[in-house]
Amino acid sequence: MIEKDSIFNIQRIHDMTTEQAREKCIAQIIHANTIAKTFSSLDQQILFYKILMAFDSSFHMRFGVHQGLFGSTLRAQGTKEQWKKYEELVLNLEIIGSFAMTELGHSSFLRNCETTATFVKEEDAFVINTPSVTGTKWWIGMAGQTATHTVALCQLFIGGENQGLHWFVVPLRDRTTGLPLPGIKIGDVGEKIGRPGLDNGWIQFQNVKIPRTNMLMKYSQLDSNGTFHPAPSPALAYLPLISERIGIIECTATDVSKCITIGVRFSCVRVAGPTNRPIMDFQTHQYQLMPILATTIVLTVVSRQLSQKWETLKLPETMEEMVSSGPIFQDFHGLCSILKGWTGWWAMESMEAIRRCIGGHAYSKYNSVSSISNDFSVLTTGGGDNIVLCQQGAHYLLSNYLISKKGGASSPVCYYFKDFFSKSMDTKKGEWASIDQLLLHFKWLVKRMLEKVEAMKKAGTLDKNLTFYVESTKSFCYHYLLEAFYDEIKTANSEIQGVLYELAAFFGLYWIHSMIGRFMQFGYFSGEQAEQIESEVYRACEKLRQNAVPLVDSFNYPDWFLRAPIGVYDGNIYPPYFNLVSTAPINDSTQAIWRKHLSPLFSRSNL
Amino acid sequence: MIEKDSIFNIQRIHDMTTEQAREKCIAQIIHANTIAKTFSSLDQQILFYKILMAFDSSFHMRFGVHQGLFGSTLRAQGTKEQWKKYEELVLNLEIIGSFAMTELGHSSFLRNCETTATFVKEEDAFVINTPSVTGTKWWIGMAGQTATHTVALCQLFIGGENQGLHWFVVPLRDRTTGLPLPGIKIGDVGEKIGRPGLDNGWIQFQNVKIPRTNMLMKYSQLDSNGTFHPAPSPALAYLPLISERIGIIECTATDVSKCITIGVRFSCVRVAGPTNRPIMDFQTHQYQLMPILATTIVLTVVSRQLSQKWETLKLPETMEEMVSSGPIFQDFHGLCSILKGWTGWWAMESMEAIRRCIGGHAYSKYNSVSSISNDFSVLTTGGGDNIVLCQQGAHYLLSNYLISKKGGASSPVCYYFKDFFSKSMDTKKGEWASIDQLLLHFKWLVKRMLEKVEAMKKAGTLDKNLTFYVESTKSFCYHYLLEAFYDEIKTANSEIQGVLYELAAFFGLYWIHSMIGRFMQFGYFSGEQAEQIESEVYRACEKLRQNAVPLVDSFNYPDWFLRAPIGVYDGNIYPPYFNLVSTAPINDSTQAIWRKHLSPLFSRSNL
Ligand SMILES: Cc1cc2nc3c(=O)[nH]c(=O)nc-3n(C[C@H](O)[C@H](O)[C@H](O)COP(=O)(O)OP(=O)(O)OC[C@H]3O[C@@H](n4cnc5c(N)ncnc54)[C@H](O)[C@@H]3O)c2cc1C
Ligand SMILES: Cc1cc2nc3c(=O)[nH]c(=O)nc-3n(C[C@H](O)[C@H](O)[C@H](O)COP(=O)(O)OP(=O)(O)OC[C@H]3O[C@@H](n4cnc5c(N)ncnc54)[C@H](O)[C@@H]3O)c2cc1C
Structure with a gap:
């Protein structure tokens, strides 16, 4: 099925520009969501996604971020009601999620994260802020071009006191236009050495206001009076x-x-x-x-x-x-x-x-x-x-x-x-x-x-x-x-x-x-x-x-799945390799190079 | 000087498509040749090229193939007269050379190479042929889009007898149009994992005729009667x-x-x-x-x-x-x-x-x-x-x-x-x-x-x-x-x-x-x-x-040379990194993705 589907099965993937790879990959995410809904069993859906993820590593991370990280964080860190609010939206791709933990200057040692979520009791809301360049959320998958939402790891401040790291749901982009919401500065981190179809992004928050209930509160709670109940172990944030x-x-x-x-x-x-x-x-x-x-x-x-x-x-x-x-x-x-x-x-x-x-x-x-x-x-x-x-x-x-x-x-x-x-x-x-x-x-x-x-x-x-x-x-x-x-x-x-x-x-x-x-x-x-x-x-x-x-x-990979002519099942490796290479699109630009650079060069001299 | 030159010093090299990288690189080769001529001493020229090669590895291989491999083969394997004929052409970039040793199916063990050069005494000429797909010359740098000539390693046949591997100068493309010469099938091998500015190519020869004097004859000679004097050691071909x-x-x-x-x-x-x-x-x-x-x-x-x-x-x-x-x-x-x-x-x-x-x-x-x-x-x-x-x-x-x-x-x-x-x-x-x-x-x-x-x-x-x-x-x-x-x-x-x-x-x-x-x-x-x-x-x-x-x-690399904001000399790494990233051109395509894929998707549902 995947083999015959022209959106999923792209054999000339390595000839794509980053722009093409990006477009291809988000199209696949949307297409997969539509198809997955037609399956009768959850097992079938899981198998379907597993194959797609094994087939394409950009797809893998996009899906992993949306459903795996964004979804799991909501489920694992949110209350039952919170999860209920988002579950369908996530599963039906009515929002696109991302997971904003890493910052430009801080990574493995998360406790140094700079992004703040400050409780404003009067408004029953948090204000999210990025205090410096190094506090910019960085590498955030799907945030580059497509995410509408994120779960952001922030230092929680209540009444001037730092209560440590907690997760907050923050909307990022307008779902109609794709433009960043007020106070959100956001962009794509650009060229990477791999996974070209994945849009990793950076985010800066400038007084972004979210309701108090956007804090994920399964293990720690903040009520509207500003009373805070911390989690039994801060390590829970990393579940x-x-x-x-x-x-x-x-x-x-x-x-x-x-x-x-x-x-x-x-x-x-x-x-x-x-x-x-x-x-x-x-x-x-x-x-x-x-x-x-x-x-x-x-x-x-x-x-x-x-x-x-x-x-x-x-x-x-x-x-x-x-x-x-x-x-x-x-x-x-x-x-x-x-x-x-x-x-x-x-x-x-x-x-x-x-x-x-x-x-x-x-x-x-x-x-x-x-x-x-x-x-x-x-x-x-x-x-x-x-x-x-x-x-x-x-x-x-x-x-x-x-x-x-x-x-x-x-x-x-x-x-x-x-x-x-x-x-x-x-x-x-x-x-x-x-x-x-x-x-x-x-x-x-x-x-x-x-x-x-x-x-x-x-x-x-x-x-x-x-x-x-x-x-x-x-x-x-x-x-x-x-x-x-x-x-x-x-x-x-x-x-x-x-x-x-x-x-x-x-x-x-x-x-x-x-x-x-x-x-x-x-x-x-x-x-x-x-x-x-x-x-x-x-x-x-x-x-x-x-x-x-x-x-x-015995790993059972069909040829279309491996996309490697020198590794085809029947061992007849050279003809398909030659065919793929001899039709490489870069050849289309040869004449332009001659017109612009080489013909003028050689016209100056004579052999 | 290189730093200030807009053809050489391209900081956003990683944002280029393969096509752009190719064009950039051949333009640099041509530009460098023009500039090198203005230097008064050979030492200056050598230093200039060394810096350019260290700066850009696609340039390095293009130049290395033309001057290093093509040029050295002519010099080391050709007679004095042969080298004299080509020396100026190579140095002044009046021809662009390549070095055709490897074949699709044969590499380290060169003795199995399939390309043949058959002496036709009546015409005082050789006929070059690629007998099979695996005999296609492969990976040949500069042959992909730009080379006008190559030195090809071929099995020499005289009177039906194989005399082993020898080098032959073979013109590949018309210097005015860039089109392949009769009997030459040639193309670019396409996308590689690195050196995007380098045009590696493949070549097939179909009854390509070259004069006898195109065989490089410093160590082994063939006269017009068909009398052959082999080299003292066949290993010389690899000098x-x-x-x-x-x-x-x-x-x-x-x-x-x-x-x-x-x-x-x-x-x-x-x-x-x-x-x-x-x-x-x-x-x-x-x-x-x-x-x-x-x-x-x-x-x-x-x-x-x-x-x-x-x-x-x-x-x-x-x-x-x-x-x-x-x-x-x-x-x-x-x-x-x-x-x-x-x-x-x-x-x-x-x-x-x-x-x-x-x-x-x-x-x-x-x-x-x-x-x-x-x-x-x-x-x-x-x-x-x-x-x-x-x-x-x-x-x-x-x-x-x-x-x-x-x-x-x-x-x-x-x-x-x-x-x-x-x-x-x-x-x-x-x-x-x-x-x-x-x-x-x-x-x-x-x-x-x-x-x-x-x-x-x-x-x-x-x-x-x-x-x-x-x-x-x-x-x-x-x-x-x-x-x-x-x-x-x-x-x-x-x-x-x-x-x-x-x-x-x-x-x-x-x-x-x-x-x-x-x-x-x-x-x-x-x-x-x-x-x-x-x-x-x-x-x-x-x-x-x-x-x-x-x-x-003490390695003395200026920042522009390293092109790596996290490695700048003064240690102020994050601001230049952020600046480079936040102006990444891929961001220009975000709106198109929304118009085509996301806005229609979300208009189906309502949050
Ligand atoms: C393509 C991509 C996608 C990503 N997607 C996301 C995402 O969606 N959301 C998100 O939040 N993050 C994401 N990340 C960030 C990723 O999770 C971090 O890169 C990762 O957590 C590791 O941190 P680091 O290497 O960047 O930095 P650091 O922790 O600064 O590590 C740098 C180096 O220091 C060493 N080091 C650090 N601490 C110690 C120590 N205590 N002892 C010894 N050595 C140490 C490490 O070994 C490493 O070599 C992504 C990153 C990439 C590249
Ligand atoms: C980017 C690029 C540019 C190139 N430019 C040129 C060029 O301009 N002109 C040109 O002629 N060629 C060029 N080449 C070809 C290059 O020189 C060959 O790739 C190289 O000679 C090595 O051969 P191979 O690995 O392809 O193949 P093989 O020799 O087939 O080797 C394949 C594997 O087999 C192993 N192996 C082979 N023989 C033995 C043995 N006897 N014992 C143990 N293990 C063995 C090797 O270790 C290797 O792992 C280029 C290649 C690339 C990728």
Whole structure:
């Protein structure tokens, strides 16, 4: 259906100017909303949007901002009545929402945000203001050209006192003309390195008046007398960010799976050398691409599992529910911070490795890999900067470590920390053939790193070892992925279970090898063992190479979806590539260049 | 001068469409040629072009292709008379040249090229043909829209026999109309991920006739009787590629130095956290940026030195000269292959690290870092694929190793290999404070890796260890850089010598630490020593941070040159950034989007 729809399926997307990309993308948002309404089930709608988001990353962020961030903030932070007021408007696209948190000068450390919302009791209203250039709301998706509304994170002032950050619904543009409302200065932030169809914007507020009821009041309330009831925890303001992060982890799996499909298919067709071997036969290629393939499969499965777990959680409706379910959210927060961080970095490195493995043809936009990477790259910082998130993750692990040390009950995600303090961890350093052993090696490293972190904390030197602190979450991350994947495949159908176990074992060994320096440094593996592991990784890469094509085929991306002629399913890569290139629109401008610049130049001289 | 010139100095370069970028760039090429002629000295001309190339990477490749590749091929492969015929035409831009080596299906392994040049004795001419789609010349810079000529690498057929690859001058377009000449099918390859101002093209030849004298005949000759004298070594056809690689190494230093300037300045101004610390104070930042800064400085100095050495070499004019100077070229070839490979990979990783350190604002094209990285990225494969080059470099090291082992005279670049076989290398594993000791550690690793490579070769398992083989050149690379830099600063003025020694020592220690896994695996450094080295690297980063701003200032890039408001010299970053963004031309299209899409949408419903 999407394939046949001329608004959705634009094959020559890379030939568009930014202006064309913008127009295309908002048209798609509107069109999708119309079509989604024709579906009978919510599941169908969700699937439909998931495919569109995986297909186009500008669409993804536009939709994610409107429904995901704007919508979720209203739902999670607003009272039932507030959400009811907006629900239909959001779902039917009768307003277009945006999410105004970041400012030009302030981002990860939100507490420094400058935008103010000052309560004016006499008018039962707030006045929103941007006090300086650095306080300009910045990067706000959909605000650039299209949003009619935003939820803005502001410092709440009541009677001259700062009550911290809260969310406010602020209308931005007139719905008939699109012109900014009084007091709103707004514009588009212009050219970005990726996601050209997305209109990120900047906003400045100059005495913008909104009714008191536009403050989102599920957890904190302000009544018309000016009496303020703060939320139990200020961290609640960030609840919508957890969903966003889970979405990002899924998107990470999708984007890399698209690239690895293109990379593997190309590498199995492209030949080099005197015997015309496919370049996929070179060990350098196998060593770069096979671990990416295995990791992508693991991440695809685990991110889906994670998102299902999240969806079964109920957002707390009351203060009491909130307090009782707090730990679960903290768990999700800790886990997702670490997963988002490491898989995001891994994704960037993987897409770069795939780009290099393709060589020159990855430099063409028509083969998509570099564009996917550019579109993705914002996500190492957007949705929470990875360095900052991994620090938060490290806090989380450390505090669970300390709880476990004292014999307390750590959170379920850190269930195995208690083993660190039982008599011995039964690891067998010389064995790495079984997944169970691999899991133990990872655990050992988690423990060893946390011991060091604890010592640093005691010595007051964490600041001087921030790099190590961030790294202390890595082994935890890969352990989690392996264990969660292993759980999932235990129930897989027996035909493919063998392949999946092999894949899991390879995944584990590869990531252990990626941390081999730490293992050796701590005296866990010897140099000789490190060499053996390296050889086994090479061997496993070679073995996986035999199944590489069926495995990427199993992602099930049709050719129109990948938009990359060098990655077509049937392997007949050069003719469609040539056809796409030879009809490139830029050729239409050649004659103009000659008339204006070259013919006059050459008429001066004679050959 | 360039700053004040409206054709050269375009600040809003990132707002241009591809079409505009193309037109801008060819106009610059023409304008530069006119201006260059007004300079009295060659040195002035060279400096002028160097600045323009560093300023704009599309210009860089256009000029590089015309003068560097097209021009050098004519000069290096043509007879004196042939070069004389073209010299003025090239220098005065009376023709526009291109360099047609790569084909759609064939690249690093050029011997598989399909384009043929068949000698037709009766007509004293060649007929050039593209036998298949995969034989289409591809990526050819300037061929897309502007080149009038090319030098094409073709399989030479004489009397039905293939005499291997040779270069032929082929006219492509009519100089008056710009239309392709008979038998030439030509076009632009369209959208690329970077260098939008450069017109890469594809070419197909259909029975294109050129006179016999269009074959470049310095080293191999064909007379009108059809008697063929082959070149002493077929590798000679690739001589122009050495200059190209040296140019690329210099460009690597330039591009990273631009990015690190922006990254460091931004990080010293941007604040975060409750105490408003500059983010440059975080160790994670220091650990990412300071090694890049040190390496960039080292590379800047060493690449300049290398290029000076190359310029003093005389291209061999006769067969005898060629044979006698062969080893020197081989040396350059081996060395440059390795340097281009490792510094190219390092550059990509560094620009990515800088991008991450800047965070969201690096996603804006207006801050240049991501664009510089996209422009650069082709160079991990262009000018010789890095994996392939490092393999060639490894061959080169291995053969010098074997010569030295037999007591023979290795090439000067590998002068220290003989020490590997003298009684003992006097390394002190526990010491790493002096540059001399650091150099010894690197050497030890070169030796140890080559020993393993030799054993693999004997066992016939190099293929199964290609990754290791490629890696075996890394320690050599960083040893070379450190030693060459050290040599250079020995004569530096005493005021800055202290800083430079410290920088060199830090550079050495950092890169040793980057290979610490290998050192530990081979039992050279212990885990404890590895930990000590890590701590010292952290400390050195912190120390260098104090000088970070003066050091990046010493690259001497004026603001107009960097085109990155978040990296301005005076640190007042936000106002110019806001000004640039708030006048982004995309804002002009907002009203059209409302008229066409949004106003009609909202008129359907009422809020
Ligand atoms: C913007 C741009 C401008 C260019 N300009 C020109 C130009 O003006 N003129 C011109 O002639 N060419 C030009 N080129 C082509 C460029 O020189 C080639 O892209 C380059 O030579 C590398 O080849 P490749 O990566 O395309 O292909 P391949 O050689 O096919 O390499 C593909 C992949 O296979 C791997 N591989 C190949 N061989 C081996 C091996 N033996 N062992 C292990 N791995 C291997 C490589 O590492 C790479 O990852 C340009 C390219 C671009 C993108
Ligand atoms: C395309 C795009 C779309 C976006 N959409 C939206 C949107 O719709 N709404 C919205 O509100 N925002 C949006 N953002 C903003 C985005 O969420 C921020 O960019 C992100 O929160 C990270 O902040 P930062 O990197 O910009 O800045 P900073 O937090 O200033 O970080 C800069 C650098 O400092 C480092 N750093 C910061 N603090 C620490 C610390 N404590 N310790 C160590 N290092 C530190 C970081 O690692 C990073 O390298 C968007 C951004 C982009 C680029």
